[in-house]
Amino acid sequence: MPGADLRKLGVFVVDYAVRRRQSGQGLHFVHRHWLDSVVVLLPLLRPVRIVRVHDAVQRRHGHPPRMSLQGRVMLYAGMSAVLLGFTAALTVYDLERTAPHTTIHTFGDSLWWAVSTLSTVGYGDSVPVTPAGRLVATGLMGCGLGLLGAVAGSFSSWLMQAFSRRDDGGGPPGS
Structure with missing residues (x-):
């Protein structure tokens, strides 16, 4: 460091x-x-603190939440994914670019690796070869699954509420 x-x-x-x-x-x-x-x-997660700062600024100005809970969870999960993916890409690029037998030679390669890993696709064309790089990959895989689960769960909850309102006579879904 x-x-x-x-x-x-x-x-x-x-x-x-x-x-x-x-x-x-x-x-x-x-x-x-x-x-x-x-x-x-885990100092690697330091950029994720921006979510808390955003909430504090909104509360300080007396603004009520503009989005539903599900919308905020999806927004925060998306922001977290972007920040976490970018941070992991930078970290893996720094760890892997000079390692022997590496497949990650440029920042573009590491960004592609981070996106495919975070989205749980993992093509396998770019993989970390150093122990520290693999540790970052393991953390990113876990975070990717958690963020994907948060978004899917929030979206499902929103759909259930929307269809419940429609069935109760409260209007069409999404209203």
């Missing part, structure tokens, strides 16, 4: 520790701020 990245992580860890200490909540702070807690352990 380069020195600049280590300093950034150090600043984040110190900020987290100070906020936890000042909250007086102990382990409840870890549970309540689970995303920050995970990011301390």
